[in-house]
Amino acid sequence: MAAIAPAIDERLEAYADLAVRVGANVQVGQTVFLTTQIEHAPLARALTRAAYRAGARYVDVRYRDDHVRHAMIELGPDEALTHSPEWMKQLYRAMEGGAQLWTTGEPEPELMNDLDGERVGRARMKEVVEIIREQMVQRSLNWSGVAYPSEGWATQIYGEPDVERLWEAVAFCTRLDEADPVQAWRDHMARLEGRGKVLTELQLDAVHYTGPGTDLTVGLNPNARWMSALFRTRDGIEYVPNMPTEEVFTTPDCRRAEGTIRSSRPLVLDGDIIEGLRLTVKDGKIVDVQADKGAGIVRGQLEIDDRAAYFGELALVDGTSRVGRTKTTFFDTLYDENATCHIAYGFGVPEVFDGDPGDGMNISGVHTDFMVGGPELAVDGITKDGTAIPILREDVWQLD
């Protein structure tokens, strides 16, 4: 009998290496925790191999299955929706000091559409989310997420299961098409870091968004910086939590936001698609949610805890974004949020906040990014003396 080792897809291995080495930056001897979906198995397997190649001591892979989740939401009792299994809390606590990888790319984007939106929104492991939040505050993990091109996801984007076309888009967005992707990422992150530095030095008091259906002012916190997604753990391990990433971002003063904002792209949330989202904000809080489709999902999310309806993140992206240049709506936050400016309600960004979290930075079990950018959106920084400094006009960065 001829023994056959599994066939190796070189592009997938290179992609996994990039996620492990530049993304999570797995260290020799680290335990790696990979959270993935069964439909992403080829990538999960490649990430596992790449992590061991990078010197991981042990790779723990947890496959989730949205069909099982669907069964729970459809048929399970109310208490199941927010149940956090004891062992899973242990698992997340055990991640302390480890590296974490996760995968995205919905294989069945409309799976949850036949369910009660309110139950879908409520289905969250609250206590597990608490632990993750604390770890993010403590900066105790180096982690990263990458997408897996699947047939379902390709169909959602292109109307046909053209996985190869999606692979090419993913490779372009993650700079896998470069001769030396690792160097290309170093250059890219240096440029974004530079933008963050300039914005921080301006010591802005607020950001003002204007465009069709949008007139929103969000206050900034003097304790918060602007930065790119080049993160450091408290032990000094540098990592890039999202691949791709094109944004510079900050965490706003969650107490100061006023006006209306219209989402410029669809948003996929818990398997549902939300279109034409319009929010009204008063004294920092989202007080009204309208949408052409899926408003109930957002409303359900905003009720998960009493801070969910406050903003946690502002992010700026210009037209040089590789994701933006594909002119594609990916129906996946990891990608779409990097095509254009976005805002998140819910949990803030501890990495950019100096001082006690809670003093202006929002703390919540929710963090949902929605896209607001595009050529029609103008973004200005407002200084303490009220001067408006243009940051974005027609998708062009004004400060470089």
Place this chain on the structure above:
Amino acid sequence: MAAGLTRVDRYAELIVQIGANVQPGQIVEVIARIEHAHVARAVARAAYRAGAVYVDVGYSDQHVRRAMIEHAAADVLSWTPPWLLERAKHFGDVNAAIVALVGDAEPELLADLPGDRVGMARMKALGEELTRQTNEGLNNWVVAGVPNDGWATQLFGTPDVDALWELVEFCVRLDEDDPVAAWREHVEMIGARARLLNDMRVDSLRYRGPGTDLTVGLLPESRWQGCESTTSVNGINYVANMPTEEVFTTPDRRRTQGTVRSTQPLVLGGQIVKGLEVRFEDGRIVDVRAEEGASMIEAELAIDESAPYLGEVALVDATSRVGQTGRVFYETLFDENASCHVAYGSAYAEAVEGGVIEGVNVSSVHTDFMIGGTDVEVDAVLHDGAVVPLLRDNVWQPER
């Protein structure tokens, strides 16, 4: 069973109702490979319909295991991550119902790896914990097979999953109009055999056939069991294997003598063991030979002190539906029910009056291998020295 259900849903209903016998309010653990997702999902639905409070599906992936065996340090191979041990303990503590799915999708995946490393790659502490839980009767559980491409290919040479489904449905009585009633009848028939053997007061079993001359001594406290088991903590009846055709008991680990030749191939940790021959002296396996895969067996026998002693002896005759198919399934759950078998490693405490007493083997290993067939004669030697034929030409003798 509700009408109009799909093949997979009908199977899941049987697994949940007759197999694990899931009770309202129970937590249900499902142990599956990612290739079993179609059945795991149906089991989750059936369990919620039966009143489960939460269904926790844990998927594993042999490719992830392969990467570990290839790359991880030697001390990691048998290491149990503490969170997985906690997970197992949790399901014991809450007296969960457990559904374990088997059916190897890539039976030769590990064939090119060093047999000693494959043999070592077993979570030892986890094995011990599960043995403890089984012996204490904490859970109502079932093991069932999932037809998949790889398994079908191993049987037929082509991925004819439909043909495999039909075989599985025949073996688990899903071809009957009322499978639930058919199972009740079957459980009663096997139960009657167990009662008869218990009344006979068997001191030892003798096996004679080509390459086989084996005596297995029993304990005065050994009790023969049929298909149905009962949890000790809450008295839930369950059928631990689907299919099941055996009466079995726990032998005296010190009193196995002679030579036995396996009559069917055995799949172990992704490798196939063929032509296994084992010699016992004073209960202990002292010599292992095989045409293929002997190193796998040797590595397993070295896992702990008690691994090379017998923990189970089981009798199966030609009325077995598995046996009637005339097939080798390359899957212990099925093959052990085609034919008489013994297992080295851990014993079932429930099959002994008094539980884990002197002479009952306790190990983190439990591997069944098949020793029955038309060429093997089995006799019972009673306490008074009388010899009673049990099997001739694969026909059960005491009922004649």
